[in-house]
Amino acid sequence: MSANRCESLVMPVRHSGFGGSMPRRELLRRGLFGAAGLWLAGRPAPGAAAVPAAAGTAKAKAVIQIWMWGGPCHIDTFDPKPDAGRDYCGDLDKAIETNVGGVRVNENLPILAKQAHRYSIIRSMTHGVNAHETASYIVQTGRKSGDGLVYPCVGAVVARFKGYDAGYKGLIPPYVVLTKPQGRFSEAGFMGSRYKPFATGGDPGSKTRFVVEGVVAEGITEERQRARRELLHTMDLLGAAAPQDPRVEAMGRTEKEAYDLILGNAGKVFDLAEEKDDLRDRYGRSTFGQSCLMARRLVESGVPYVTINYNGWDTHKQHFPSMRRMLPDLDKGFGTLLDDLAQRGLLDSTIVWWGGEFGRTPKVQWEPPWNGGRNHFGRVFSVVVAGGGFKGGQVVGATDKTGETVKDRPVYPWDLTSTMYNLLGIDPGATLPHPQNRVVHVAPSAAEKYESGGPLTEIV
């Protein structure tokens, strides 16, 4: 299949949210002119300088995004359909009750089942696109593709409005990816590399030490770091010959910034050995588990956006064995993260956003060559949100009895991202820096006529 065109996204707008149905007029007002709409009044004139929005009374200070790279199956995780039979469930046909009445999840998520009061499950996510690259882009940017602009993803937007432009002073860059960058599209989009994430490289799950590229150099003493830095200064003849050249000045400035991180204390945030062993065990000693712990440490030290790129969910083949192996890893890391954030009083100010680019076909492909696999499924997927102003213990929307269509309250990616921007105190109508000075807003405006299920007012 070629990448689906956006036209296929157009669906009738329906809305009967968690608190019952809502009159269509009210829905339109809230949906199209709510979080993503009302801002049109009182915007600066086109071409006016972009000024980062003040955080104001934002509930959320930070986001931890658990990116389920490849598209996790919704019915095998947070939207279980145990009664749908083997054609749909394979051998993963058991759901367990959570600590919130009536909410069930897959039986391989026992730790998360005890945390359900902390998060909300959105079971009616939809965009209809089945190609990884386009779907990843749509979900992570909250924008459709095809209008000639490549929008930045949420992390880059947060880096813009809560990063250095907005007075962030941390030495750790404001947008961190554990551990590898996205690859399918450019995270910063048209905003350019200033807003790209800092990808740590290395492995937080390493038995020895999490070696963050550039920050931690094992075996080089501080004395040697300082000595060779001096030597570099003495021997930089071209820099000395053209000291006023702006590129030489940039070399000096960036070198100082780099050494502030190498020689200062800021890099200690990456030292996971500072954590107690039993807590590290609870997170799981895997790359993902320790990435969750790392994310908490980063947020604790003031980093506003952390993405954990969690690979392996594109399960066309060997789906069921893979899920049995990976779900416990997910459960430990994600479940412990929620609990740990809450214990430390960080959950109220930290959004945790779990999800991938789409769901997976509920009907199992038993035929060769898949032999029990699941394909891409953009029509329905689940997202879990917690903290930072999101309520816990809620379920938004519903799917039919096999998880193949959204039955109730569709939520589009931009409904979710606009809601998050609001919680973060980022004005959806603020302008983004564009290299050719085009006026582009944080979230789609009413004039862009995106179909919408409305902002997630029922869970904020």
Added chain:
Amino acid sequence: MLRGWIAVAVAALASTAGGQTAAPRPGPFENAAEVRPRGRIDELVFARLRQLDIPPARNCSDGVFVRRVYLDVIGTLPTAQEASQFIFDKSPEKRRLLIDALLERREYADYWAMKWAELLRVKAEFPINLWPNAAQAYHRWILECMRDNVPYDRFVREMLTANGSNFRVAPVNFYRAVQNREPPGLAQAVALTFMGMRADKWPADRLAGMAAFFTKIAYKPTGEWKEEILYFDPGRVCTNPGVARTPAFPDGTPARIAPGQDPRIVFADWFTAPGNPWMTRAIANRAWSWFLGRGIIHEPDDLREDNPPVHPELLAYLQQELVASKYDLKHLFRLILNSQTYQLSPIPASTKPGAEANFAFYAMRRLEAEVLIDALCQVTGTTEEYESPIPEPFTFVPKDARSIELPDGSISSSFLELFGRPPRDTGIESERNNRVTAQQRLHLLNSSHVRRKIEQSSKLAAIMASGKKNPREAVGRMYLTILSRLPTEEEGRALRAYMDSGAVKGRDVMLDLVWVLVNSTEFLHRH
């Protein structure tokens, strides 16, 4: 073989550095040769500089020249041997001969195919979505055009008028490598790529008239996965309100299309006609900007009536030369590369604000991401891994591949992303970001990636081992390998002092020397 060259080099260095205090020797970046016009380009540039009372910089040294011209023409560092051979060559014609030789190197095609693949958005994944097979085919065609030095008008024409399968007739991918396949979107792509203009800023009727040339293009799938046929469909009806009913050239002249004729052919005839400045102005200006770091019109893809050239006669001269040579890009490149203007030192002789914009010195620029990682690999004799996020068909990248050879913008590495490789989303040149950042410095100064390359390099280890017998020679080889020149006395003294300080011992001294050199302004910039 190399040892022989080094011996000569070191002897030469020793004989010039005998401690005499007569005339101050120029530093390693310039020489004392008189700066004078060598041809029409220089006459025009220097006349302007005289008017502005800006003195030009000095002539660049041979060490600077050899490195610069390798990087600019083939995107590749000279080896230690190539550098020393050039530096000690006594022929007065050696710069011209080196330029000629580089224009025929295999890497010439690799490097310029990379540049064109950026402008043409050769990328399998989002938002271009060419898909790997088509991206590979398109890149191969571009590479062959560069290798064969296909005349520029033909190169453009083949893309504008192509029909057929995206896998088999590669230039059809021009019309697929866009975010918007509607006629105005295609017209914008043509305007940006070949006219260096942002058509979204045009008056609406101009874009509408040009879009009408692209209304008879149709696309259809085949039985092969992701194959797509692009063809001329005379009966196709366009309902897009942004398209004029009859085509008009961007200069306002209406076009006459015979019944059954593909309007793209009429457009291509007009566009590539010898008297038409729309094509030559854009490419001549781009070529200048690629070598001098800045267009005569800046930015090179934002040509507008209200963005005049800083030197109209210079641009006109380059255009004439291009037409007279039958659109031979290598001829144009040769002309620029042989000019005194191109061969000026990177150190300005004047701090006047117009110096850079009027080409009074060679403006240094940070190496492109690909060129930088290839240079690090070459210096250390190591390789890199590149990967594509697309699962199938599996994209195989040979272990020793250089990054300037990568065909597809979706094949990448963390390093390339960190150093501002363009995402190939729009084809706008400024997508490539060559500004140095703290994160990049962090990576070069202190990452395990770069450190491993240096510490585990058997190539560098061999040079270090030779230092046991002859440390001076080893240091010379290190400099030639990394900076394409020999060390100065000043550098030799600094290194000696570092060794004597006792802060670092043994092999670590040489490792730190390598570390210093690859982190220097000189290594990180073309200069």
